[in-house]
Structure formats: C-alpha cells, structure tokens
Amino acid sequence: MSLFGISLKSRRPKTAQTAKDRLQILLAHERGRGSDSPDYLQDLQRDIVQAVRKYVDIGLDDVDVRMDRSNDISSLEINVEIPSAAAKSAKKS
C-alpha cells in the first residue's frame, strides 16, 4: 500500500509540457509500532541532492525542499528545476 495513497500509474496530471526539465522526489518514512528509529530524512535529503548533482549541474537555488511530520510519518518533497544546459552527459560537444 503506497504511503502516499496513490499508485505510480495514476500520478501524472495532464499539464502542458514545460520549457525546463523538472525532477521531483518524495520521501515518506513510516515508523512501525514501538519503533524508536531516528528521523534520518534530512540527512537522506542531503545525500539525494548530492547524488542528483552527479547527473545535472544545479545550484542550491534550483532546489526547493518541503518537510511534513506527523507522529508516525515524516515526509519530504524535493523539487528541482533543471536549467536546459545542465544535463551532464547529454551535451558532450
């Protein structure tokens, strides 16, 4: 069962194609009953942005992060706008 209550198939809203590439990453960590596991989403978020930068040249201002936390679920949304010349391997001259 998806923590986000949606399936991969039904997700894409019909929107006009944008000029820029966009990357969106959603993370949800659900803690089980009695779990005292630490909340590592913020550390994971930093690692993921670092991983994205291996593939595209983005600056910190291209990345927008939102967090949400209830008692048993922490969730995080990372939105990245990718300048068109940013893709690292596509534009090998």
Place this chain on the structure above:
Amino acid sequence: MSLFGISLKSRRPKTAQTAKDRLQILLAHERGRGSDSPDYLQDLQRDIVQAVRKYVDIGLDDVDVRMDRSNDISSLEINVEIPSAAAKSAKKS
C-alpha cells in the same frame, strides 16, 4: 505544481500503524520541450538505495522498485521494508 498531482499535506492515507518501519521514495523526471537529457533515474535509484543503507541495514530483498515511463515523464517508486533491528544509530547498546 507537483508532478504527482498531489500535495505533501494530503498524502497520508489513514492506515493502522504497521509493525515494521517503511520508507517510500517516489521520483519523477519531466523532460521539458525539446529536451534531450538522458534518463538517469535508474542510476539515481541505485545511488539513493546506497544512501539509505548508510542509515538502515537493509538487504536487496527489502527493496522493491517499480518504474513507469511516458514520452516526457519517467517515474520510479522505491519501497523499503525496514526490519525493526535495522536502524543504525538508534540501537547503540
């Protein structure tokens, strides 16, 4: 506008708390008009699973990956079931 057509707030289905911790990661890469950027979601997925393993001890069979691709959007869903004794820093004896 969320590539998944949902906002972070409205996402958590009301389900009974599970026994195990769960981590779900959704990635969507929308290519802009005329973009010929390569599809790096699979490489990014490998990097993300590696990053998750810094925080929790998981085996390959704890990770379920699903991919979906239309002409301008590639999306990826990573579901991780985390065995209760797996959290690395929480259980320091």
